[in-house]
Amino acid sequence: MAAGHLCLLALDGAVPAGYSVCMRVLDELHILNIVVAPDFQRRGVGGWLLDETISRAGDLAHGPVLLEVRVSNAVARHLYLSKGFVEIGIRKDYYPSDGRREDAVVMCKERQVAV
Numbered sequence: 001m002a003a004g005h006l007c008l009l010a011l012d013g014a015v016p017a018g019y020s021v022c023m024r025v026l027d028e029l030h031i032l033n034i035v036v037a038p039d040f041q042r043r044g045v046g047g048w049l050l051d052e053t054i055s056r057a058g059d060l061a062h063g064p065v066l067l068e069v070r071v072s073n074a075v076a077r078h079l080y081l082s083k084g085f086v087e088i089g090i091r092k093d094y095y096p097s098d099g100r101r102e103d104a105v106v107m108c109k110e111r112q113v114a115v
């Protein structure tokens with residue numbers, strides 16, 4: 001963990017199965033990317049990475065968890081919805097896409113903080 005960042009690597013033995021990267025922005029946790037290698041997809045690795053990232057980043061930031069995802073990325077949107085994220089907005093033309101631009105959906109998950 002670098003200051004303000006957390007990167008996780010999921011391994012199957014010595015074989016990389018996926019990774020995640022997140023960073024603190026003020027009191028928010030921003031998930032920058034979650035990627036699972038094609039051979040490991042649909043086996044729970046993405047869900048595991050998401051849960052572990054949020055859990056292990058608990059000391060990094062205590063506020064909501066935010067991320068952006070392509071409007072067309074139905075699989076990732078489904079994964080995030082299944083993990084309690086809600087869609088809170090659109091960033092117009094956020095991603096490059098074959099010489100054009102694609103909108104991002106902004107998703108947010110509130111965390112329970114013990115008081």
Ligand SMILES: CC(C)(COP(=O)(O)OP(=O)(O)OC[C@H]1O[C@@H](n2cnc3c(N)ncnc32)[C@H](O)[C@@H]1OP(=O)(O)O)[C@@H](O)C(=O)NCCC(=O)NCCS
Pocket residue numbers: 033034035036037040041042043044045046047048068069070073075076078079082
């Ligand atoms: C999105 C991604 C990380 C999901 O990883 P994964 O390991 O396949 O996901 P999981 O096996 O944990 O599945 C999580 C949910 O997504 C669903 N899902 C996964 N792949 C799916 C597919 N191809 N079609 C439909 N649903 C799918 C699963 O059914 C599961 O839902 P459920 O718990 O309701 O059954 C992976 O597809 C990926 O790396 N995609 C390319 C990179 C990417 O788009 N990253 C997200 C950037 S925001």
